[in-house]
Amino acid sequence: MRGPRDKGRVQRPAEGRLIGGLGAALSARTGVDVTLVRIGLVLFGLASGFGIAVYMVAWLLVPAENETDTIGARSLRDSRGLALIAGLVPALVLSFLLASAIGAGWLSQLAWPLLVSAAAFVLVWRNGSESERALLRRGAAPLLQIGVGKTRSWKVFAWRAALGIVLAAGGVAALTVGHRNARLAPLGGVALVLAAFVVVFGPWWLNIARELVLERQGRLRAEETTELAARVHDSVLQTLAMIQRHAEEPQRVVQLARAQERELRSWLFEGRPPGSFADGLATVAAVVGQIQHDVEAAHDIRVEVVVVGDCPLDEHLEALLAAGREATVNAAKWSGAPVVSLFAEVEADGVSLFVRDRGRGFEPADVASDRRGIAQSINGRMQRAGGRAVIRSAAGQGSEVELRMPRRRPA
Amino acid sequence: MTGAVPRVFLVDDHHLFRSGVRSELGDAVEVVGEADDVEPAIELITERRPDVVLLDIHLPSGGGQLVVEAVKRHDPGIRFLALSVSDAPEDVIAVIRAGARGYVTKAISGPELIDAVQRVAGGDAVFSPRLAGFVLDAFAGMPELAGATPPVDPELDQLSPREREVLRLIARGYTYKEVAADLSIAPKTVESHVSAVLRKLQLSTRHQLTRWATERRLI
Numbered sequence: 324m325r326g327p328r329d330k331g332r333v334q335r336p337a338e339g340r341l342i343g344g345l346g347a348a349l350s351a352r353t354g355v356d357v358t359l360v361r362i363g364l365v366l367f368g369l370a371s372g373f374g375i376a377v378y379m380v381a382w383l384l385v386p387a388e389n390e391t392d393t394i395g396a397r398s399l400r401d402s403r404g405l406a407l408i409a410g411l412v413p414a415l416v417l418s419f420l421l422a423s424a425i426g427a428g429w430l431s432q433l434a435w436p437l438l439v440s441a442a443a444f445v446l447v448w449r450n451g452s453e454s455e456r457a458l459l460r461r462g463a464a465p466l467l468q469i470g471v472g473k474t475r476s477w478k479v480f481a482w483r484a485a486l487g488i489v490l491a492a493g494g495v496a497a498l499t500v501g502h503r504n505a506r507l508a509p510l511g512g513v514a515l516v517l518a519a520f521v522v523v524f525g526p527w528w529l530n531i532a533r534e535l536v537l538e539r540q541g542r543l544r545a546e547e548t549t550e551l552a553a554r555v556h557d558s559v560l561q562t563l564a565m566i567q568r569h570a571e572e573p574q575r576v577v578q579l580a581r582a583q584e585r586e587l588r589s590w591l592f593e594g595r596p597p598g599s600f601a602d603g604l605a606t607v608a609a610v611v612g613q614i615q616h617d618v619e620a621a622h623d624i625r626v627e628v629v630v631v632g633d634c635p636l637d638e639h640l641e642a643l644l645a646a647g648r649e650a651t652v653n654a655a656k657w658s659g660a661p662v663v664s665l666f667a668e669v670e671a672d673g674v675s676l677f678v679r680d681r682g683r684g685f686e687p688a689d690v691a692s693d694r695r696g697i698a699q700s701i702n703g704r705m706q707r708a709g710g711r712a713v714i715r716s717a718a719g720q721g722s723e724v725e726l727r728m729p730r731r732r733p734a
Numbered sequence: 735m736t737g738a739v740p741r742v743f744l745v746d747d748h749h750l751f752r753s754g755v756r757s758e759l760g761d762a763v764e765v766v767g768e769a770d771d772v773e774p775a776i777e778l779i780t781e782r783r784p785d786v787v788l789l790d791i792h793l794p795s796g797g798g799q800l801v802v803e804a805v806k807r808h809d810p811g812i813r814f815l816a817l818s819v820s821d822a823p824e825d826v827i828a829v830i831r832a833g834a835r836g837y838v839t840k841a842i843s844g845p846e847l848i849d850a851v852q853r854v855a856g857g858d859a860v861f862s863p864r865l866a867g868f869v870l871d872a873f874a875g876m877p878e879l880a881g882a883t884p885p886v887d888p889e890l891d892q893l894s895p896r897e898r899e900v901l902r903l904i905a906r907g908y909t910y911k912e913v914a915a916d917l918s919i920a921p922k923t924v925e926s927h928v929s930a931v932l933r934k935l936q937l938s939t940r941h942q943l944t945r946w947a948t949e950r951r952l953i
Contacts, residue, residue, distance in 0.1 A: 584819070588819070592822045625841065627841075627863055627907060629863045629864055629906075630867065631867050631870040631871045631874060631905065632874055662907075664863060664906055666867070666902075666905045666907065668870070668902065668905075670874075677906040677907075679907045723906070
């Protein structure tokens, strides 16, 4: 049940809070599961009103994650808030008097924490961050609405209110009269009063909880949309802007559109976000995609890629792909063809790579031209890595480079 | 092939793209209608009965296979050629399995497209390099996979060595004619191999075929 501990100061997180975020703060600091912490806090709060008061005061004194000062510090400058609290003191005196009048010692015990909680509540209400105030406002909404009330379900509300009053009256009666069993009576009384609250306010609270969840989902969706917009802006919109600027150069426009199309495609169908081409090139298919990307970006040519199967790279396959890249660049530079086909097939015993163009081709028997020089370097590279290369070409008939590398099975 | 100009119907939700294809096809075919979504496409195609339907794989209200399936129920003689930018193999295979006679990408050149339309009109299958790659991938490695369910019907669930060779050459960018020359067989034989592969693709009940595309095979 223990998660990682956060060594820093205790602070109330912005996300994942239920009320003041103290349960989450404690959980983050101690590493104890947040649900356990919350159950503990609720029990603590129920056991004596004191627990609630501690929670409210802590809310004042523990800073929120994204704030520098505490609500308490701000409250000291809030003279009206302090005045309001001063006004609570007569309420305390009154409750003392009342308690002694009906001979209920428990009430005076409850009065102190109630007063402290109420005071802290007022200060948080007045000085909390915007989101905290919104939370409290919403939490208090049912209380404020009782008088105004939406007429939608007056009947239901009347029934609930009646039931609540009966329960509350029973609770108070148990608390004040039930002297016979000194232990059980107060407990039963508290339970009845709580039940009354649940009956009257339960549906509202549920509603609020649901709204909070919906709001959270809405925010997540909004964040996703923002990220999507940023991505689209970085890639698609930039490219469109570039295309407009190069409208006079059809070749450049085609090149830009092609690169963008490829990037979008690998994003939509392979889940690779734009701009991440250089990362995680750990498989044959990924590197072949990279070769296509680089060659199309650097030369005015379309590279048609077909990959069958896939496997992780080792140094031999890296040599194969390096040779394949060289052959593709070679075709792009010299063939004069509009399209180069790149076909890679991964099989259990080896990987094959074919680079084909329908360009001007060359006679392999000719004296070393640039192209032949490159052809020889491809050949040498493959042989050193334990593979082989076959180059087929004839003047005017295009050329095809066939590369094959056997696979070494990890033992 | 009848020798007559094939009557073609275009289904694509991008107006710009439809007019582009129209102008690329030029006089080589007769375009008898256009539609931008599944419902109007089904209605107009069954009404006008073209020889070939050029069908986008993704339409606003669903995949192109909806059109193929609905039209084939009325009129099994109408032929479909899938034409798309989509790279997702499962979408392409779904349209082919519904009954399309081939798949080409939108990057195809005008003359190549005309050639493909004429082939489909003549009853042949049209495999672009990409589709050949998808099919090789879909049927790949089955016999060696230990523990995998054995093919239900070996005739349908496996490619013959010759069919594999043909598909590999197509994936490498060879035309049918070049494939024929490379394998020293008649062009007609290449076409029959490709048609056989198409039939297997459409009739095989191997469940891997419908599922394979979700994860790329790492071997």
